[in-house]
Amino acid sequence: MSNDETASSSGRIASAKHVYAEIRNMILEFELYPGTRVTETELAARFNVSRTPIREAVQRLEAEGYLSIRPKQGCFIRDLDVGRLMHYYDVRIALEMLSLDKAALFMPAAELEQLAGAWDPRTQPGRSDSSEAMEARDETFHLRLAEGGGNVALGEYLRDVNNHIRVIRRLDFTESSRIEQTYAEHHAICRHLLERDVQGARQLMTRHIRRSEEFAKTLTLTQLAQKRIRSRSPR
Structure with missing residues (x-):
């Protein structure tokens, strides 16, 4: 050539x-x-x-x-197919549970401490009220846990699921209270893992994801349009 x-x-x-x-x-x-x-x-x-x-x-x-x-x-x-979205959330929970199992066994304490500090609700380092920035930050948190356990394939599968529900997760961060709640829950999940309390981490992670799933169930195209406008408006 x-x-x-x-x-x-x-x-x-x-x-x-x-x-x-x-x-x-x-x-x-x-x-x-x-x-x-x-x-x-x-x-x-x-x-x-x-x-x-x-x-x-x-x-x-x-x-x-x-x-x-x-x-x-x-x-x-693609149309907004809520039923199909729920299927992705089910798969996501299964992947996240395996992620926590692996992270509790193999993720070094120093890495977990660093991740916990990045989501400390008392200081909120890197805090952004941009729904797009927050969605990206949230996704990175879950991928770090998935990859922290040493299973590369787990992170790849989680990325694929995220590709299908990203639009919902981004809209889920249009409210300041949801951002604050995410900081607190991410921090608490890391603390459970540092104590090697897998069951506690699993329960909190499941509740964390199900809350996002419930948000997805309430959406209509009209609400999507309204949230899109609101997310772009100056705060």
Whole structure:
């Protein structure tokens, strides 16, 4: 392959990654609304690129469950399917329970102390009232526990589940009280693990996740739209 061909290939890959990230964020932010239709041609015009990187991006997004591709019709942004969301929450709890078992056995105390300190409700280091920043911070907490036990596959599976419920988790952090509660619960889970109290950590983690699940059950598209506006309004 010539240098020109290599450069062209690298540019196409970079373009596809950029388009993927932008479309995914538009879905998460409801700029592309659940159930709406878009075409490769419309997206190519919007991003000022050829249809090739658009096609690669939407195929990846389809594989991750963000949209569906219907031949000769276009791409349809996934609907809000509460029943399916509940299935992901069930899987998430199973993964989180295994995560706690592994972390209690293998995660060094120093790492748990550091994680507990990062979520200390008395100091709240790194506290942000941005729902997007808080969702990312929350996700990192759960992944650190999953990977802290030494099982790489566990973290990978948890990431996959998170991809399907991220939109709900982000909206769950539009209220300040929910952020404060998360700090307290994360800190307490770490304290249980430091004492190697797996049962206590499991009970608290289950309650923590079920609360988010109950929030998801209450959502309607109208509420999603309202929360999207509220989350973008200055505090």
